[in-house]
Amino acid sequence: MRTRHTHRITRRTAEQLLSGSARSGPEQLIDVLNAATAPAREGELAGEQAAMAALAECEATLPFVANHLGPAATPGERKMFRLPLAKVLTVKALAWSLVGLVTAGAAAAAGTVALSSLGSASRDTGVSSGSAAAPRVHPALAGNAAQGAARGIARGVLPAAAGSARPASLPHSQPLSPVQLCTDLTSKVEAAIGDTEGDDTESEQALASPSLATVLSSPAFEPLITKVDDAAAVPDYCGLLLSLPRVPVPGALTQVPASVLDSTLASLPADRLAQVFGSLPAGTLSRVLGGLPSAELGNALTSLPAADVTMILTTLPDPAAGMILTALPTSALGTVLTELPASSLDQVLTGLPTSTLGSLLVALPSSTATEILSKLPSTVLSGLQGALPSSILSQLPLNLTTSWGGASPP
Amino acid sequence: LLTADQRTAHNSADLTAAVEGARRGDAESFRVLYRDAQPRLLRYLAYLVDSDAEDIASETWLQATRDLHAFHGDYENFRGWIATIARHRAMDHLRRRSRQPISIPMPIEDLTDFAGPDDTASRAIEAITTDSALRLIATLPPDQAEAVLLRAVVGLDAKTAAALTGKRPGAVRTAAYRGLRTLAKRLASAEDQAAS
Numbered sequence: 001m002r003t004r005h006t007h008r009i010t011r012r013t014a015e016q017l018l019s020g021s022a023r024s025g026p027e028q029l030i031d032v033l034n035a036a037t038a039p040a041r042e043g044e045l046a047g048e049q050a051a052m053a054a055l056a057e058c059e060a061t062l063p064f065v066a067n068h069l070g071p072a073a074t075p076g077e078r079k080m081f082r083l084p085l086a087k088v089l090t091v092k093a094l095a096w097s098l099v100g101l102v103t104a105g106a107a108a109a110a111g112t113v114a115l116s117s118l119g120s121a122s123r124d125t126g127v128s129s130g131s132a133a134a135p136r137v138h139p140a141l142a143g144n145a146a147q148g149a150a151r152g153i154a155r156g157v158l159p160a161a162a163g164s165a166r167p168a169s170l171p172h173s174q175p176l177s178p179v180q181l182c183t184d185l186t187s188k189v190e191a192a193i194g195d196t197e198g199d200d201t202e203s204e205q206a207l208a209s210p211s212l213a214t215v216l217s218s219p220a221f222e223p224l225i226t227k228v229d230d231a232a233a234v235p236d237y238c239g240l241l242l243s244l245p246r247v248p249v250p251g252a253l254t255q256v257p258a259s260v261l262d263s264t265l266a267s268l269p270a271d272r273l274a275q276v277f278g279s280l281p282a283g284t285l286s287r288v289l290g291g292l293p294s295a296e297l298g299n300a301l302t303s304l305p306a307a308d309v310t311m312i313l314t315t316l317p318d319p320a321a322g323m324i325l326t327a328l329p330t331s332a333l334g335t336v337l338t339e340l341p342a343s344s345l346d347q348v349l350t351g352l353p354t355s356t357l358g359s360l361l362v363a364l365p366s367s368t369a370t371e372i373l374s375k376l377p378s379t380v381l382s383g384l385q386g387a388l389p390s391s392i393l394s395q396l397p398l399n400l401t402t403s404w405g406g407a408s409p410p
Numbered sequence: 411l412l413t414a415d416q417r418t419a420h421n422s423a424d425l426t427a428a429v430e431g432a433r434r435g436d437a438e439s440f441r442v443l444y445r446d447a448q449p450r451l452l453r454y455l456a457y458l459v460d461s462d463a464e465d466i467a468s469e470t471w472l473q474a475t476r477d478l479h480a481f482h483g484d485y486e487n488f489r490g491w492i493a494t495i496a497r498h499r500a501m502d503h504l505r506r507r508s509r510q511p512i513s514i515p516m517p518i519e520d521l522t523d524f525a526g527p528d529d530t531a532s533r534a535i536e537a538i539t540t541d542s543a544l545r546l547i548a549t550l551p552p553d554q555a556e557a558v559l560l561r562a563v564v565g566l567d568a569k570t571a572a573a574l575t576g577k578r579p580g581a582v583r584t585a586a587y588r589g590l591r592t593l594a595k596r597l598a599s600a601e602d603q604a605a606s
Contacts, residue, residue: 035543
């Protein structure tokens with residue numbers, strides 16, 4: 001209850017008063033504190049429009065600094081340095097950043113520290129295609145410009161330069177690469193959900209997090225959604241691009257368009273690819289592999305260690321395994337099957353419908369077919385012999401028939 | 411400005427989302443932050459730099475828009491962050507003007523009818539406006555006044571307010587409690603005088 005007269009305020013009451021949650025205490029003091037924290041009065045928000053303009057200008061001049069030259073390396077960036085391809089992309093990003101900074105430097109009438117310090121580089125190198133669109137400010141004047149802009153905000157007036165610096169007129173508006181966007185996306189979601197360590201697991205969690213939708217709704221990430229047709233496919237696409245060991249949302253991997261998926265998978269190192277495939281549920285894996293163009297499927301499977309191919313083929317439902325094997329180009333099929341250890345080969349081949357097996361064997365060069373079949377135990381071979389139609393058997397290499405004959409004595 | 415309960419109930423998540431949005435350059439998110447934080451900053455800055463508060467607040471927002479991309483944290487962190495910028499700007503300003511770091515926060519013309527803490531307390535009771543409330547808080551000893559403003563008006567916790575002022579959290583807590591007790595005492599005695 002509220003009391004009129006009390007000089008004795010306990011620490012607990014004081015805490016409640018300070019946080020605005022007091023339900024008891026000196027009445028007058030509560031009223032004073034309520035008045036001190038009353039909603040914004042007219043005039044207190046007079047500078048809003050000018051502050052918004054200052055923000056718009058910063059956005060127009062600083063996106064690369066914001067994304068790539070911030071003081072803290074984002075988790076993605078740290079990870080990227082382990083990968084040669086990503087390293088190249090990072091170097092490119094830095095190069096673009098510098099071009100963006102140098103050329104946009106003159107537009108920085110608001111006089112940021114970063115831009116004013118690079119302003120001299122702009123003059124020295126003469127790389128200043130942005131200067132035609134924006135007024136040039138001598139670095140020494142940058143501080144004054146900032147001061148002036150600040151005064152402008154105070155009076156509710158747009159800073160003079162705000163109108164002259166439009167994103168479209170600046171050369172830095174070169175689009176970010178998908179890897180850069182994904183790195184940015186991941187670190188922003190991590191920040192939103194409070195993860196700061198940034199290891200692979202946390203990157204996966206960030207990409208799988210419900211907070212992703214909010215961050216992803218920014219126009220900055222539109223290119224990512226456009227790339228994969230559907231926002232639901234973005235987490236997995238980014239997971240693959242960032243070379244995470246598992247896709248963040250395994251069930252959604254099939255949302256990624258096959259054309260995007262195959263090029264993304266093709267850029268993954270084999271060990272990572274095997275990890276990713278191994279993390280997928282069988283249904284998703286078969287749909288993913290079955291959706292790949294045969295050339296990419298072949299590349300994917302032949303680049304994997306035999307043990308992983310075995311794991312994949314034996315994990316898949318038999319019809320899917322057959323479909324995938326028949327979808328492989330002949331050369332890849334031969335490589336995959338000859339690399340499989342006999343025990344796995346047995347398991348894979350006997351699981352296939354005989355018609356599928358027949359067409360597989362017929363498609364292979366006879367030497368390869370022979371090599372494959374010679375690995376099979378005689379019991380399997382005789383089973384095949386009985387199961388395969390004579391039209392197929394007649395097309396199989398002669399020495400194969402011989403080996404069959406040897407394996408199954410009359 | 412809302413009470414802490416309301417903030418917790420309605421605004422904390424929204425404002426944290428707004429911080430994220432503003433970091434990405436989303437104008438509407440930034441507007442949400444501005445509308446919440448600007449009155450808090452102005453009232454705090456008025457204590458530090460009198461009538462220059464608006465200019466210093468503008469410099470604060472200008473720096474904030476530039477550095478927002480490097481900020482990480484939720485809305486509570488954001489409030490501490492921007493209050494820190496505001497205080498640094500205010501201190502720079504005061505150094506430029508070679509003033510005392512802390513001064514009485516009211517326009518010069520108001521000083522003429524400034525009689526003393528008790529008188530200010532009487533006026534605060536008559537019609538408690540935001541201005542009169544802030545003026546009353548400003549009559550506290552500097553460390554108490556700043557502690558009360560940072561905690562109650564800017565909305566910082568003791569730890570953040572301590573980091574901002576370079577004090578220990580315990581010292582900020584104590585200063586704020588003492589400030590509240592002093593205010594309560596003055597208000598009570600002013601009310602007694604008014605009643606008699």
